[in-house]
Amino acid sequence: MxxxxxxxxxxxxxxxxxxxxxxxxxxxxxxxxxxxxxxxxxxxxxxxxxxxxxxxxxxxxxxxxxxxxxxxxxxxxxxxxxxxxxxxxxxxxxxxxxxxxxxxxxxxxxxxxxxxxxxxxxxxxxxxxxxxxxxxxxxxxxxxxxxxxxxxVAYDNRDVEYCVESLLKSEGSVSIDKMADELEIGQRQLERKFVAAVGLSPKFLARIIRFQNTLQLIEKKEFISFTNVAYDSGFYDQAHFIRDFKEFTGLNPKQYFSENLEMAKHFVFDE
The missing domain is CATH 2.60.120.10 (Jelly Rolls)
Known part of the structure; x- marks a missing residue:
């Protein structure tokens, strides 16, 4: 391939x-x-x-x-x-x-x-x-x-592009109200423009960015523990990361990394 x-x-x-x-x-x-x-x-x-x-x-x-x-x-x-x-x-x-x-x-x-x-x-x-x-x-x-x-097509997308870039640079941690203040635009107006141009809310895109960044760290094995990865990527805790992981992949991390037991063993589940 x-x-x-x-x-x-x-x-x-x-x-x-x-x-x-x-x-x-x-x-x-x-x-x-x-x-x-x-x-x-x-x-x-x-x-x-x-x-x-x-x-x-x-x-x-x-x-x-x-x-x-x-x-x-x-x-x-x-x-x-x-x-x-x-x-x-x-x-x-x-x-x-x-x-x-x-x-x-x-x-x-x-x-x-x-x-x-x-x-x-x-x-x-x-x-x-x-x-x-x-x-x-x-x-x-x-x-x-x-x-x-x-x-x-005449379309001014600069405000939304600025927000996307801010989210990417901050790895999903910058807030919509902070970006609205920087752009001197109302928060609700900015969010409406963002959803129309991106197809997702700023909050949801931030979740995806955190998930993707974490996934890359894990797959590159650039971590000490998954708890540290979760915190470093802006998740409240490992359980928060696991919930997002399951939503985006349909699998829990232990299932996803089942072929790599060295990775999978870092996850502990109650169920």
Missing amino acids: EYNVYDPREELARQVRYHWSLDAGADGPKERERIFPDGCIELIFNYGELFRKHEPDGTSSLQPRGILYGQIRSYIEVQPTGAVGLFSTRFNPAGLQPFIDVDVNNFTGRALTVAEIWGDDGIALEAAMIACDNNENRKATVENFLLKKLMS
Whole structure:
């Protein structure tokens, strides 16, 4: 399986975090994969075999070739059905808004086709992306499309971008009232703008940032104990971290790290 990351061109760096591609032959892994919330919205094109999305109620469906995933508040579960060929644009938390003419929170918890987002332009983009013969061409194609959309949509997103950056730098610890004071704007007005542009409240994005930072520390084994990790990441205690972990992954940390007993043994549960 080959995974690659591509930096966006300079004109899109405020909106796009990066692009990524994933390629694997038909004999590659076919297991279900859980995707966790990370505060970003994904625009994904599938030039391989279609993926199947599994729902909590046991149903499943094949995903379209061009799809935009709004913010997710809990995990989603997907599974390849054959050879994998994916190219994705990962937007910064407030990055999608300048390319569309509706509020981003309309898409939270939803996956829409590119036709539902951009109409005939989206259909043409999907066809062009699938027709490309390599990922460098796919990157150029999607970036040219986004630049045209960026020029045609007038939207001032600077207040929200400032808040997102503050949350990222503080690892989710800065408060909405402090950011509102710094921007000289009402707290409720700022929160409404934030939800419209990001698809999540500042408080919920802060929870995701803390969860992701903690997950990275654990997976890199940069910790002494999980209690210290929880405190260092802004959680009140280990129980607080465990509750968020279960909400975002559908698993408790002991289950998640079950293949690594050295990690799992740090968690103590009453149940």
